[in-house]
Amino acid sequence: MVATHDTSSRATAILEKVRSLGPTLRERALDAERANRHSQQTIADLDATGVFNIGSPAEFGGDELSVSDQLDVVIEVSKWDGSAGWIVWAGASINWLTVGSGARVIDEVYGPAWVGPRVAGSSHFPASRGRARRVDGGWMLSGGPWTFASGSLWAPFTNLGCIADDGEGPYLVAVQVPVDELTFLDDWNVAGMRATGSVSVTLAGDELFVPEYRGVDFREIAGGVHESGLGGSLWKAPTLGWAFSTMAGMSIGIAQGALDRFLERSAGRPIRGTTYTNQLEAPLTHLMLAEVHSKIQSATLLTRANAEETDRLGALAAAGTPADAKYMQLFSARVLMETAFAAKWCAEAIELLQRNSGSTAIMDFEPIQRAWRDARVVTLHGALNLEALCENYGRLMAGLQPHNFAGITTLDRFAPAAVGAKLS
16 A cells, blocks of 8 residues: 655745745855855754755655655755755755665665765766676675765765676666765865765775675666565656756756845846936836746746656556556656756846846855856756757657667666657
8 A cells, every 4th residue: 555645734844944044045155165065054954944854755754745845845945055955956856766776775774863965876877987896795896986976975875876797788786885985075166056065976995895785786776676665656756757857946946046136136226327226117127027037937837847747657656557658758858858948947047137237246245146157057967968858859759769878867768659659
């Protein structure tokens, strides 16, 4: 029997706490950027709101919010600090990888008390420099470094992508590694999302032995091979729908925060080169604001629809009546593409606000310039290559198969779609 529970009241309580913390997040943002990571105090304060529990199993005391509710939380955190939103998003959306690894990994990750994200992930793509070879009782890891390890500075485990080859060709293994077996490099020197501390990690030694249960063939995780023992429908939801609907929430939140800040700082501000003494009374401002609204609203409507559909598909699968593979492939391709569009539109909206904010908006203490940089970083995420995602979805619309590639966003985990299939 599948467990169902209404998490809306818990989501409301978390959102209220985040709104209370928000001004503090914004106040600390500059220092966090300069340090290239959030402080332990900020992680503890975020944890106290419940944001690191939103995607954790109910059986272990987690809130296990619906994807739609998780989206709301990511949006709200990102309004105040895009880097904080990124850590919350990563901390929630990586849970499917842990749960897909089986019951022993689940017990290890969610059993003990912890402050901060429960697990991080790094280098789950074919270009991973990590290597894993089978040995008696487990795996021997080598290689690295593993890059873009968002959340790893504060998580008890990081799941590392490693390439293995048993003689029949290479494949990706997801390996759960405890924090005390890792070394963190000070290499997160970037243009935006600076406070995420998404450093590279290496092994503490040249090699590391990992018990067999901690290393799982990624294809088995994507295919739901391992029994989790968890009852909620969240664990049956399409993983790309979960991860990328909530990812778009970062862009939406950052853009909403930038819009709020623009309205706040523009009241009574003159526009140089005109006779307007109050920017908010100028028609050119009104035209710009309408365009900003339309871009953010378009991104929000697409994203919320995808989150709600992810929840619906999870409930269907949990009830034993999953959607067919053709639809799942089309939906997953659509979520990826529309997330990339949402990120693009929100970044464009912030650029309009930035361009109309005057020269003081380039100062490092001004949230608008940080939003401008952070939003652009989202568009550059390796999974959001807009043109490639458009081509893949267009191929499906035309009755062709998408490009067959390995990695965390592969679409070939589903059965081939029928020729001429369309997604309504």
